[in-house]
């Protein structure tokens with residue numbers, strides 16, 4: 007297992023922001039990951055699992071503890087039952103293309119989502135009217151508190167819009183199985199290409215970003231539309247700016263810090279609250295230390311979550 011001290015994290019986040027981790031480990035297998043977490047737990051050492059770092063704001067001060075990056079655990083199998091099984095670190099675009107070539111449908115929505123299987127399960131990643139929950143069969147999950155690995159089925163996961171029952175501070179997704187119906191490969195590839203082209207037209211290319219910053223507050227109210235109407239596209243804090251292409255994307259113009267990004271998120275929330283009386287809730291997770299004031303940006307629920 008690759009195991010380094012004082013590792014810079016910015017290159018492992020799609021936003022290209024993040025200071026050093028005390029230690030960075032790249033387990034090569036599920037067994038290595040399970041052993042590592044058990045060891046860290048036994049020694050009472052803090053840890054954080056990441057995949058593609060594509061839905062994550064990492065503190066510019068870095069992370070005091072061990073970061074476990076799953077991206078070398080990438081095995082994929084098609085099982086006799088027709089299920090597609092993938093280790094936590096397999097990338098969604100690769101998985102989607104692999105499945106399409108094999109005539110397995112259902113992952114066309116995921117071709118432009120630069121995350122891993124583990125991150126996609128935790129986030130219930132979705133796009134183009136579908137999401138992980140639509141094809142999810144089961145996942146092998148390590149509960150770090152008990153050290154037990156369990157197979158969790160769809161009914162255990164309580165999938166909702168961009169969330170599920172698992173807590174990434176406690177549960178580690180080791181692998182997942184997806185239920186994917188057969189279809190003609192050319193047809194699947196056509197739908198996949200269509201989704202890819204739509205993204206090229208509607209999302210910023212060039213500057214580092216972490217996808218949508220905020221969740222849609224209501225099913226019929228897209229955060230991007232509300233932000234656009236609230237006139238956020240001219241907002242900027244230091245080297246962090248709202249994308250001119252998509253008002254729900256923050257881009258790193260070069261050398262932006264996590265403090266600048268949070269200050270910008272706060273301004274975006276304020277603009278939408280002033281105009282629409284709606285609270286926007288970040289989709290991103292955070293890693294590292296932030297002040298209570300900064301974390302107040304996260305301490306809100308969408309209108310739908312409030313009713314639950």
Ligand SMILES: Cc1cc2nc3c(=O)[nH]c(=O)nc-3n(C[C@H](O)[C@H](O)[C@H](O)COP(=O)(O)OP(=O)(O)OC[C@H]3O[C@@H](n4cnc5c(N)ncnc54)[C@H](O)[C@@H]3O)c2cc1C
Nearest residue numbers: 057058059060061121122124125126131132133179217291
């Ligand atoms: C250009 C761009 C476009 C995007 N488009 C979309 C989109 O259309 N739809 C969408 O839903 N998202 C989108 N995203 C966001 C992101 O790609 C997804 O949320 C993705 O599923 C995150 O996966 P990741 O591996 O990068 O997770 P990370 O960012 O590495 O981590 C996110 C969270 O998951 C946890 N985690 C990661 N792996 C594991 C694991 N194995 N076990 C337990 N916890 C784990 C982390 O601890 C963290 O809390 C986009 C991002 C970008 C940059």
